[in-house]
Amino acid sequence: MSTYKAPLNDMRFALYDVIGVEAAFQKMGFDDASRDILDAILDEGARFTETVLSPLNEVGDREGCKHDKATGAVTTPTGFKQAYAQYVDGGWAGLTASTESGGQGLPHAAGVPIKEMIDAANLAWGNFPLLSHGATEALVQHGSDWQQDVFLKPLVEGRWTGTMCLTEPHCGTDLGLLKTRAEPQQDGSYSITGTKIFITAGDHDFTDNILHLVLARLPDAPAGSKGISLFIVPKIQVGTDGTLGEPNAVRCGSLEHKMGIHGSATCVMNFDGAQGWLVGKPHKGLMGMFTMMNTARLAVGLQGLGLSDRALQNALRYSRDRLQMRALSGTQFPDKPADPIIVHPDVRRMLLTCKSLVEGGRVMGYHAALLVDLAHNAPDAAEREQADALLGFMTPIVKACLTEWGVECTYHALQCFGGHGYIAEHGMEQLARDARITTLYEGTTGIQALDLLGRKVMQLQGAGLRVFLGMIEQFCSENASHPAAAEFIAPLRAKAGEWQQLTMQIGQRAVANADEVGAAAYDYLMYSGYVSLAYWWARSVVASDTSAYPEAFRAGKREAARFYFARILPRTLAHASAIGGGAATLLALDAEAFDA
Template sequence: MGQYAAPLRDMQFVLHELLNVEAEVKGMPKHADLDADTINQVLEEAGKFCSEVLFPLNQSGDREGCTYEGDGVVRTPKGFKEAYQQYVEAGWPALGCDPEYGGQGLPAFVNNALYEMLNSANQAWTMYPGLSHGAYECLHAHGTPEQQRIYLPKLVAGVWTGTMCLTEPHCGTDLGILRTKAEPNVDGSFAITGTKIFISSGEHDLSENIIHLVLARLPDAPPGTKGISLFVVPKFIPTEAGEPGERNGIKCGSIEHKMGIHANSTCVMNLDNAKGWLVGEPNRGLQAMFVMMNAARLGVGMQSLGLTEVAYQNSLVYAKERLQMRSLTGPKAPEKAADPIIVHPDVRRILLTQKAYAEGARAFSYWSAMQIDKELSHGDEAVRKEAADLVALLTPILKAFLSDNAFECTNHAMQVFGGHGFIAEWGMEQYVRDARINMIYEGTNAVQSLDLLGRKVLADMGAKLRKFGKLVTDFVEAEGVKPEMQEFVNPLADIGDKVQKLTMEIGMKAMQNQDEVGAAAVPYLRTVGHLVFSYFWARMARIALDKQASGDPFYKSKLATARFYFAKLLPETAATIRQARAGAKSLMEIEEALF
């Protein structure tokens, strides 16, 4: 059961009214001719595909799951292969890809919007093409001309799919201790041997070939992360004509039985002298793979937004229909046996939390995608550099803050449905299970927090953070004198000031003890995440105030949600700031034996 409809009105609001993308692309020569009508048509067609083709397969795919049939063969659930064929035939894999390789050349922010809808409809299915797009981006950035000629047209067309093979049984995030070996062959290829685990989409029946990007060590590699190289390892070695040829020595040994995303094959991949070809420079594979890893982290953000949105949609419909008790202020539906539960304050708190986190995430993630477009395509080098710094700063927030919020919001959906949420029939418990992995893979949210505070903020003395802070300051200075904006600008200015002071305090402590960074990182990320959301909610409130006289209830709803965010969600930072300031002592002074 359940339902999903693409939130086109809000998507168009973010793209055209908040971000003004049609004007922004004028500074990007390869996108300069793109207009709003084209964008809207693409989103409308994508929404139809997601709601009509993918969404009906979500629950059935979860119940059936993937099947390991032995000898490396994996079958996806009923209907998945046919849906993927429709996806390929419609040209969706090519949407954001380079026209030189058969792509449609649309900006990242359009592709981003597509992936929000795909993930709302069916996260497990979406992981197959999602990882393929990451493989495309990695090879597009670091592949040799020959590798690009062989692999990119097939990945762009969607007839071949991709994976990334990092994790090993003894190491997850700590890639410096990986053991997979790559021995040179006389023909210029490498013989790769090792075992990789937790490989999403590692084997399946959707495409005619699977292209694995594998991290391994050369014989003379230095220890640690400085000795990791990246290799492209196809399931079937391409022939001279570019078609699948000889079966390579990489094979699925088993699939994992998981809490969620049952319909995506999470594989143990065994490499036995598998032929691979070096991507990028020797011993610099991690730098090349980071293209795909960062794409995956942004992808997790879109998975989380997608689940938050679909959880909200179903919660809202149920809350309007489910009758339970009477309003505390008297019956609101006296003609019925009880009032719909949407009259109750706490149900409204839940719904508005979901709505505020979904719409805030949409504004933040679409803006982030536009920064990626600027980084890659803008005609001004200074704009490209500025955008690159903002993307680097905000990627861990986009991954971690959005996935934390998605888990909260899917749990809220279960709560709205009550006992019906806990059983499988309505689909809410699946969203909780599916959302849980988003906080773990592509670097746990604690790792993202360390990345933000340690690498992105303290490492450059807060330079990147100040760039985002300038956006906030400029908005506050422009809007702070307007009485109608006080309720939004004042808390935005306050959290901006508190983040600045908190950052300086942690930085001073870290000079004496690096454990202070680890102790503060997670609450620090949530604090900065709220700074980001406060900035976008204040901007959206400004637009809603300007447009409310139109009588369109959309703007009235947007304004009410902004007020809820500042009144009920932003105050979380009072606790997170206190937690971040509490330091490492209470965590680290206890001896291990006393746990």
Template sequence: MSTYKAPLNDMRFALYDVIGAEAVFAKLGFADATRDVLDAVLDEGARFCETVLAPLNAIGDRIGCVHDKSSGAVTTPPGFKQAYAQFVEGGWAGLVSPVEFGGQGLPHAAGVPLKEMIDAANLAWGNFPLLSAGATEALIQHGQAWQQEVFLKPLVEGRWTGTMCLTEPHCGTDLGLLKTRAQPQADGSHAITGTKIFITAGEHDFTDNIVHLVLARLPDAPAGSKGISLFLVPKVRVDRDGNTGGANTVRCGSLEHKMGIHGSATCVLNFDGAQGYLIGQPHKGLMAMFTMMNTARLAVGLQGLGLSDRAYQNALAYSRDRLQMRALSGAKFPEKAADPIIVHPDVRRMLLTCKALIEGGRVMGYHGALLVDIAHHAPDEAERAQADALLGFMTPIVKACLTEWGVECTYHALQCYGGHGYIAEHGIEQLARDARITTLYEGTTGIQALDLLGRKVMQLQGAGLQVLLGMIEQFCADNEANAAVAEFIAPLRDKAAQWTQLTMQVGKRAAANADEVGAAAYDYLMYSGYVALAYWWARSVAASEASAQSDAFKAGKRETARFYFARLLPRTLAHAAAIESGTQTLTTLDAAAFDA
């Protein structure tokens, strides 16, 4: 069974030394978000995740959720319900929610290290509070006052949980095709009828009530995505005064049989005239739902990060202990029968790849969360707008890259174990299976790529990209005389210049042929991720040299950054070549000839 130890020192380094979260929190008016408070959150969160959630990870995978076909009820794996009760009792459910709704009012970024720890400890369990957080955010931004009063407080307290219900059997990404109907009722509510699939935490035994946020069409809805409205549909009927009644007519029809995350209830939900309440304006539901989705996309990126770190920790420990052959340059541990495999260059390649992607990705993910706080709370309107532009640009990068790298890192960890990684005993194969879903839900990597290039760059004229390029140039200008990072300045500037050139090149070609966007999108996304990570690695080295960290820690950052710039950043060369190749190699082959 794999184990997990929260990397608190590196989390604190990323949060305090690299992105300067403590000073930003003070500037934004979060008076309670002091280092003492934040450190207590980290320490107690680590204890909960390491001792309560992590031991349940293998149990959840082995036993999974159980569906009672006669009642529609779902029973979660042994220990999951009790762990959730401890989570609620500890006040974790409302850590970053507003005080007026019963939360603790800490900034969004203060909860991100906890989120990473939860995902590393037990990804399947972590999906339950993740969906509640998304529903909470949607109601805060779009709910009516009475809906916030009645539904937000139990959600924030953790007494109820939430879901988002988008996908239907015939439509996933193209929500304009959805068929679920909402019929107005005399009392101002709506009767919701339809079937939703892939609904995470759609039914379970954690709480008595579940608040479903459901996309549906009103009778007068125009066709396509402009005709979608958002409705709040509780599992147990709730009136406008908060009084609960009998069971609503929403039922779990089945559980999906999945490759991984077996402890997460992935449900088919059938709504049969269920009582629901309109959230926001009619036909504007997609806008409200994207509030949940964008929050969830950053959160799913952290899932990839958490799984990467747990896999890396176990692979590193195994590589230090496993004896196989001698180092090619001569025995490193002559007193032993063979050398530990960590002496072998290819094992080090895999471990360093994981270390570089995890530690750089941690800073990038945490900074994305900090942008949420700045965009919502900065006193200056221009600062809010700039943070929002950068956040929009970085969200698909964080989601896609951290999850794709999660698949890569869990694969490398499995390779370090060799055949022992493929069997269930060590728990690494579970992490590899669980990691795959993170690249799919909340929008596949391809969807993130289209969002980045098609919308954030082409439609919005690269506003967020310009902010990031400005940050890169400012860093390079400020550190030209800094010996600690001098070796990284020129390659970083070169990549930023090439990024600009590639963007203009694709834009010019897309003006003549819209397919150019689709052809370039994936490689443009990955190129963007690797350059952004290079920036955060250069900043990490600079921050480590100025910090009170140990010499060993500083050396670790410096050498890992060198590895990243020498061996991983060159991946951009292949992505740039693919971008420059255009559409022809993708579109010339006739569809009928694929199996010829």
């Protein structure tokens, strides 16, 4: 059975020493987000996730959710409902929501470590409150006054939960194909009819009501994605005055049988003339959808991070205890019948790969969360605009890279166990299975790649990239003579220049052939992720050098950074080479000739 302990030291290091959230929060006017308060939140979050959620992780995987075909009701695994009650009682549901909505009003970045802890402790359980945050943001930004008055408070307090109902059996990413209908009613509501699939937490026994955010078409909707509207469809009907009515005509038709996250209810939802209310303007539903989606994409990136960290923790413990053979350089533990496997270079390769991706990825993910706060609350308009551009650029990188690295890290960690990792006893195979979904939902890695290169770089002319390259150059200039950073400055600066040139080359080729963007997108995304992480590792080394942490902690940062620059950053060479291969290497083969 795998265990979890929140990495509080490294979380605090990322927040305070590398990113500098204390000064940033103060500048934005978050007077209640002092270090004392943040530390107390981290400590209590660790207690809750370690003692309440983590022990239920294997339970959820073993039992799964149960669906009553007669009623459509979904029952969650043993202990899940009780854990959610503790979550709500502890005020976790509204940690970062506004005080006007019933939340605690803390900055978004203050809640991100708690999110990581929840996902590492019990990813399947964490999916139930996950989309409530996206639904909250959609209502805050696009809901009418009465909708905010009626729906926000129970959602923020956790008394109700939210979902995001986009995908249909015949359409996934191409939402222009969706068929769900919305018919206007005399009372101002709409009758929603259609089927949605892959709906996370579509039904459960945690709360009395569930708010479904549903994409549908009005009778006069134009074809394609420009004809999509967004509706809120409660499980229990809710009037404009907040009065609860009868059960709505929406129910779970079935549960998906999945590779992992068995404790998470992934539902087929049937809407049969269900009462819904229009959110925002007619035919402008994509605006609300992207609000939810962008929130969810950063959150899913943290899922990959959390699973990576838990897997690494367990692999480290096992590698220090498991005795196998002697070190190639000679016996390291003469008092034991064999040396622990952590002395072997290949085991070190896997552990250091995980350490460099987890600790560097933590800083990258936390910084993206801070950008959310800065984009909304920075006192200077130019700073808000810059933060928003960088956030848009970093969102697909954080989502895709942290989840792809999550798959890599959970597999490396499982490999450290050898055959013992493949059996259920140690819980490593569950982590590997659970991690696989993170690269798929809320937009696959390929979709993130197209968003990054096609929209954020080409369409928006690389506004966010320019901000990031400016950050790298400023860091390199300010730390050129810093003794701890000296060995990293030149390679980081060179990669930044190469990144810029690579972007220009793709743009030039795309003028002649639009397929060049799609052909380069995945490799460009991963290239961008590795260079981004190099920047955060260089910053981490500088921050650790002046920190009050013990020498062992600082040495860990230096050596992990050296490993990253020597053995992980060179992956960019392969990605750059693949981009140079162009679109023809992908598209020349006729589709019918694949199996000829």
